[in-house]
Amino acid sequence: MNAVLEKTKQETHFTSGRLSWLTHIVKNLNFYIPITILTVLFLTAIFAPQLAPHDPIQISMANRLKPPSFLAGGSPEYFLGTDHLGRDILSRIIYGARISLSISFLVIAITATIGTILGIFAGYRGGRFETIIMRVTDVSNSFPPLLLALLLAVSMGPGFKTVVLALSILGWAGYCRLIRGETLKLRNADFVAQARIMGSSPGRIMLKHIFPNVVNPLLVIMTMGVGMLILAEAGLSFLGVGVPPPFPTWGMMVNEGRAEISRAWWMSAFPGLVIGAVVLSGNFLGDWLRDKLDPKLRQL
Amino acid sequence: MSDILLETRDLVKHYPVRKGVMQRTIGYVRAIDGVSFTIERGKTLSLVGESGAGKTTTASAILLLEQLTSGSIFFEDRDIYKLSNAELKNEYRPKVQSVQQNPWSSMNPRMRVRDIIAEPLVINAKLNKEDIRNRVLALMEQVGLMPEWADRYPHEFSGGQRQRIAVARSLALNPDLIVLDEPVSALDVSIRAQIMNLLKDIQDEYNLSYLVIAHDLATVRFMSHSVAIMYLGQIVEYADSEELFKNPMHPYTRALISASSISGPDEKDESIVLSGEMPSPINPPSGCRFHTRCIAAFDKCSVEVPEPRVFGTHYATCHLCDYEEGWITKSESKSV
Numbered sequence: 001m002n003a004v005l006e007k008t009k010q011e012t013h014f015t016s017g018r019l020s021w022l023t024h025i026v027k028n029l030n031f032y033i034p035i036t037i038l039t040v041l042f043l044t045a046i047f048a049p050q051l052a053p054h055d056p057i058q059i060s061m062a063n064r065l066k067p068p069s070f071l072a073g074g075s076p077e078y079f080l081g082t083d084h085l086g087r088d089i090l091s092r093i094i095y096g097a098r099i100s101l102s103i104s105f106l107v108i109a110i111t112a113t114i115g116t117i118l119g120i121f122a123g124y125r126g127g128r129f130e131t132i133i134m135r136v137t138d139v140s141n142s143f144p145p146l147l148l149a150l151l152l153a154v155s156m157g158p159g160f161k162t163v164v165l166a167l168s169i170l171g172w173a174g175y176c177r178l179i180r181g182e183t184l185k186l187r188n189a190d191f192v193a194q195a196r197i198m199g200s201s202p203g204r205i206m207l208k209h210i211f212p213n214v215v216n217p218l219l220v221i222m223t224m225g226v227g228m229l230i231l232a233e234a235g236l237s238f239l240g241v242g243v244p245p246p247f248p249t250w251g252m253m254v255n256e257g258r259a260e261i262s263r264a265w266w267m268s269a270f271p272g273l274v275i276g277a278v279v280l281s282g283n284f285l286g287d288w289l290r291d292k293l294d295p296k297l298r299q300l
Numbered sequence: 301m302s303d304i305l306l307e308t309r310d311l312v313k314h315y316p317v318r319k320g321v322m323q324r325t326i327g328y329v330r331a332i333d334g335v336s337f338t339i340e341r342g343k344t345l346s347l348v349g350e351s352g353a354g355k356t357t358t359a360s361a362i363l364l365l366e367q368l369t370s371g372s373i374f375f376e377d378r379d380i381y382k383l384s385n386a387e388l389k390n391e392y393r394p395k396v397q398s399v400q401q402n403p404w405s406s407m408n409p410r411m412r413v414r415d416i417i418a419e420p421l422v423i424n425a426k427l428n429k430e431d432i433r434n435r436v437l438a439l440m441e442q443v444g445l446m447p448e449w450a451d452r453y454p455h456e457f458s459g460g461q462r463q464r465i466a467v468a469r470s471l472a473l474n475p476d477l478i479v480l481d482e483p484v485s486a487l488d489v490s491i492r493a494q495i496m497n498l499l500k501d502i503q504d505e506y507n508l509s510y511l512v513i514a515h516d517l518a519t520v521r522f523m524s525h526s527v528a529i530m531y532l533g534q535i536v537e538y539a540d541s542e543e544l545f546k547n548p549m550h551p552y553t554r555a556l557i558s559a560s561s562i563s564g565p566d567e568k569d570e571s572i573v574l575s576g577e578m579p580s581p582i583n584p585p586s587g588c589r590f591h592t593r594c595i596a597a598f599d600k601c602s603v604e605v606p607e608p609r610v611f612g613t614h615y616a617t618c619h620l621c622d623y624e625e626g627w628i629t630k631s632e633s634k635s636v
Contacts, residue, residue, distance in 0.1 A: 189405060190400050190402060190405040190406040191405065191406050191407050191408045193365055193400070194398070194400060194406050194407075194469075195408075195419070196364075196365060197363050197364075197365070197393070197396075197397060197398050198393075198397070198419060198420040198423055198424070198469075198473075199389055199393040199394065199420070199423050199424050200419075200423055204423070208408075208411075209408050212408070212410040212411075213408070213409070213410060
């Protein structure tokens, strides 16, 4: 009996030892795939000048609308083909990563910070402060974001800063609402009462007891926000209030391809695929984080 | 009289009930309505009653979690409502700590045991890191936790162990009074005795006072030196523990005791079953607040508010105490 047990133990150990890293990766594919995609895109954005085979804004009318190199009529020089002005799509996607990713990460950083601070204060303090903050978020949520972006573009001129500002001004409200809700739940938690009994100041309670317990949902919506913001930026570019041409952003590339969709589908398709990959990666990563960050589920 | 640590006088807490667009106050929930008691140094007072009797509100007032409507609390002969904020922070708060009912929610799930127990020290004391470390380990040992568990998270512990952590945390500041809000009711019956023994040992060692809030009379009997029975925001009977269980005067106390004291399968169940719910504290019954459910109530009870009758250190708020034969005789004579 004991010998059998011993043997089974050894066998299990043997199998798990040999395959452990592989099974680990397979079991956590919904973490490794998105994190790989995002890392690759990050590196691409950083090393764009070294990676891009062509100048992304170099117009060459002789090479307009070349199909990707793996299709009939494609030239090996342009792996993903060229657009209506003869610019290399691959290079534009690589450079586009810089603008698209930096806009979304910057906006997430700004909105999450503001939203979290205001949300925790509103939720914990309550009273008039909360009422005012929550009414402001109502206004933010009901204000059409494109209209605001247009207004800003008119008053500030289109550009990187305008896009970041337009997306941030309204974006914090979502974070604020979520964090306030979580804070309301926590404010009456027993351990917060206990902290008050021990003499904790409100600041300490918010920092040590409330903030660590709202980090989970916060991280989840932050990762999901990556995809959303890239789409939003694409929308702004579509209306011409995004980062102005000729600098490439993924959203703008999709839009430029729209006019040529029947003749040159690759113009929209490839940047569209990249956007899709980022959005999905963000969402999968968010799901994964939500499961992993709960200390009760954490494997120690 | 021996050394009185804490005294409450006529504690009243009314929560306004608001209604409508204008948030007009249409009434008050009388959560507690004139609660007075004393806690002696090194002794245990239990507050007993059903849910909604005002036990927790009383405790919250003492722990400064709630602002009272009126009444005063004296701690070491000083009115705590007349203390400055600094005095409260340095001289009252650290002296009055608490262990809560539910050990699953009374700890921040994101802190390690080490930090949970150290928190009161970090907030209040002027100890350096090394001293705090040692103090935490000493506290853990005292409550029967292995020091090597210090880096674990609360969810890795059982209910009994978590309650030990909570006890260690409440001891960290060397308090004089610990408010124990149903300290064992969330635990398995097999663990309760351990925790109660731990609490008693600690009490003896440090000459601590406890204010125990409970509805389980077995716990109360084991833990307390004196007992206050609460009903609908008022204390209806107050006596030394021994005396109260031997000679309960108020019909409500008798009902509580009889409901909990069947000792074996052969014993005849003679418990007094109270019918109905506790009346709304927004609109308490006239006269004696208990008369709507009292099995011995008679005509006087719904009209006249009973005054507390004092028999030595035992007092009860019931009209029946006026009759020498006690309440049973009276209720029997009524039914004849």
